[in-house]
Amino acid sequence: MGKGKALMIGAGGVASVVAFKCCQNSEVFSELCIASRTLSKCEALKAKLDGGATKVSTARVDADNTAELIALMRAFSPDVVINVALPYQDLTIMDACLAVGVDYVDTANYEPPDTAKFEYKWQWAYREKFRAAGITALLGSGFDPGVTGVFCAYAQKHHFDEIHEIDILDANAGDHGYPFATNFNPEINIREVTANGSYFENGRFIETQPMAIRRVYDFPEIGPKDIYLLHHEEMESLALNIKGVRRIRFWMTFSENYLNHLKVLENVGMTSIKPILYEGQEIVPLQFLKAVLPDPASLGPRTRGKTNIGCIIRGVKGGAPRDYYVYNVCDHQECYREVGSQAISYTTGVPAMIGAAMLLTGAWKGKGPGVFNIEEFDPDPFMDALNRFGLPWQESFAPRLVE
Numbered sequence: 001m002g003k004g005k006a007l008m009i010g011a012g013g014v015a016s017v018v019a020f021k022c023c024q025n026s027e028v029f030s031e032l033c034i035a036s037r038t039l040s041k042c043e044a045l046k047a048k049l050d051g052g053a054t055k056v057s058t059a060r061v062d063a064d065n066t067a068e069l070i071a072l073m074r075a076f077s078p079d080v081v082i083n084v085a086l087p088y089q090d091l092t093i094m095d096a097c098l099a100v101g102v103d104y105v106d107t108a109n110y111e112p113p114d115t116a117k118f119e120y121k122w123q124w125a126y127r128e129k130f131r132a133a134g135i136t137a138l139l140g141s142g143f144d145p146g147v148t149g150v151f152c153a154y155a156q157k158h159h160f161d162e163i164h165e166i167d168i169l170d171a172n173a174g175d176h177g178y179p180f181a182t183n184f185n186p187e188i189n190i191r192e193v194t195a196n197g198s199y200f201e202n203g204r205f206i207e208t209q210p211m212a213i214r215r216v217y218d219f220p221e222i223g224p225k226d227i228y229l230l231h232h233e234e235m236e237s238l239a240l241n242i243k244g245v246r247r248i249r250f251w252m253t254f255s256e257n258y259l260n261h262l263k264v265l266e267n268v269g270m271t272s273i274k275p276i277l278y279e280g281q282e283i284v285p286l287q288f289l290k291a292v293l294p295d296p297a298s299l300g301p302r303t304r305g306k307t308n309i310g311c312i313i314r315g316v317k318g319g320a321p322r323d324y325y326v327y328n329v330c331d332h333q334e335c336y337r338e339v340g341s342q343a344i345s346y347t348t349g350v351p352a353m354i355g356a357a358m359l360l361t362g363a364w365k366g367k368g369p370g371v372f373n374i375e376e377f378d379p380d381p382f383m384d385a386l387n388r389f390g391l392p393w394q395e396s397f398a399p400r401l402v403e
C-alpha cells in the first residue's frame with residue numbers, strides 16, 4: 001500500500017473535515033500540509049489535529065496565483081493536491097500541478113468568477129496535458145458530485161446491464177435555528193440555486209426556470225420533503241459516462257422559509273454578481289451578502305437532523321426491469337461530535353479524503369494518467385472506504401420513485 005504526502009488548499013468547512021479524515025487514515029497520509037490564504041485558519045485547524053501519526057504543517061498561499069502555488073508545491077513536494085478552496089481556483093491549481101508533476105483532486109468544477117455557469121469544459125481541456133505529464137486529475141470527489149457518481153458506477157457494475165434513468169436526490173433535513181444560512185460557501189451555494197434548472201433527456205439537456213419543477217419525496221429516515229429540480233454538475237459527466245442513459249435529473253430539498261428568503265434577496269438585488277459602486281468602492285452584492293450571513297463552518301454545533309443523499313436508478317438486468325436506490329444517511333450532530341462540523345461539510349470532506357487515498361495507494365492508478373470524473377474509476381474500493389470512514393450506504397431494490 002502506498003503512503004504519501006498531501007497538500008490541501010483551503011481551510012474552510014470542507015477542508016476541516018478533510019484534515020480530520022486524513023489524520024484518521026494515517027496509514028495512507030503520512031503528512032498533510034494545510035495551505036490557504038488566511039494562515040491563522042490553517043494554524044487553528046492544525047492545533048486541533050496535532051499529536052497524531054500524520055505530520056501536519058501549514059502554509060499561506062494565494063491559490064489564484066499559479067507561481068505561488070508552484071513554489072509551495074516545490075517546497076513541500078506533495079504526492080497529491082486536494083483542492084477544497086473554491087471552484088474559481090481549480091485551473092490555477094491544475095496549472096501548478098502540471099508544472100510540478102503532482103496528482104490533483106477537487107470537489108467542484110471550475111466556474112469563472114464573473115459568470116455563474118459551471119461546466120466541465122475548462123477542466124476537460126486539460127486531458128491531454130495531464131496524460132502527457134503522467135499525472136492524474138480526479139474531478140468531483142465530494143458527495144454530489146462525487147459519491148453520487150460512484151453510486152452510479154457501482155450500480156452499473158453490479159446491478160444493471162443497462163441503466164436508463166437516474167434521479168439524484170439530495171435531502172438536508174437539518175435545522176440550524178437561523179432564519180437564513182447556507183450549508184456551504186454562501187456565494188457558491190446561491191449562484192448554484194438561483195441558476196436555471198436543467199435535466200438530461202434523450203441525448204440533450206433541457207433548461208427550466210429556477211425552482212420551477214417541484215415534487216414531494218418521502219425519504220428513508222427523514223420523511224416527506226419538497227424537492228426541486230436543479231442543474232447540477234455531475235449530470236454533465238454521467239450523461240457521457242453511463243452508456244445508454246436516457247434521463248438524468250437532480251433534486252434538492254428546500255424549505256419554504258429558505259426559498260422565501262432567497263426570493264426576497266434576489267428581488268432586492270442582493271444575489272447579483274455584477275459589481276456595483278458603493279461609496280466610491282466597487283462591491284459585488286453577493287460577496288457582501290456572504291459577509292453578513294453566518295459562516296457555514298459555524299453551523300456545526302447548532303445543526304440538528306439528518307441528510308439523505310443518493311441515487312434512484314432504473315434499467316434492466318437479465319432482460320427484466322430493475323429499480324435500485326443507494327443512499328447515505330448522515331446525522332449532523334454525530335458529525336459534529338466526531339470532527340466538529342455539520343453533515344454537509346462532512347459528506348463532502350470524507351469523499352475528498354477517500355479520492356486522494358485512491359490515488360495515493362495506487363488503487364485507481366490502473367487507468368493511467370489523465371483527467372477523469374469519479375464514475376470512470378472502479379467503484380468497489382471507494383464504496384468499501386465509505387463504510388469504513390463514516391459514510392455507510394444502504395440500498396433498496398423496491399424504492400419509492402420520483403413521479
Ligand SMILES: NC(=O)c1ccc[n+]([C@@H]2O[C@H](COP(=O)([O-])OP(=O)(O)OC[C@H]3O[C@@H](n4cnc5c(N)ncnc54)[C@H](OP(=O)(O)O)[C@@H]3O)[C@@H](O)[C@H]2O)c1
Pocket residue numbers: 009010011012013014015035036037038041061062063064084085086087089107108140141142143144145146183184185188296297344347348
Ligand atoms: N461536491 C460536493 O458535494 C460539495 C459540497 C459542498 C461544497 N463543495 C465545494 O467544496 C469547496 C469548499 O467549500 P467550503 O464550504 O469549505 O467553503 P469555505 O468554507 O468558504 O472554504 C473555502 C476555503 O478556501 C479558501 N480560499 C478561497 N480563495 C482562496 C485563494 N484564492 N487562495 C487560497 N485559499 C482560498 C478560503 O480562505 P479564507 O478562509 O481566507 O476565505 C477558505 O478557507 C467549494 O469548492 C465547494 O463548492 C462541494
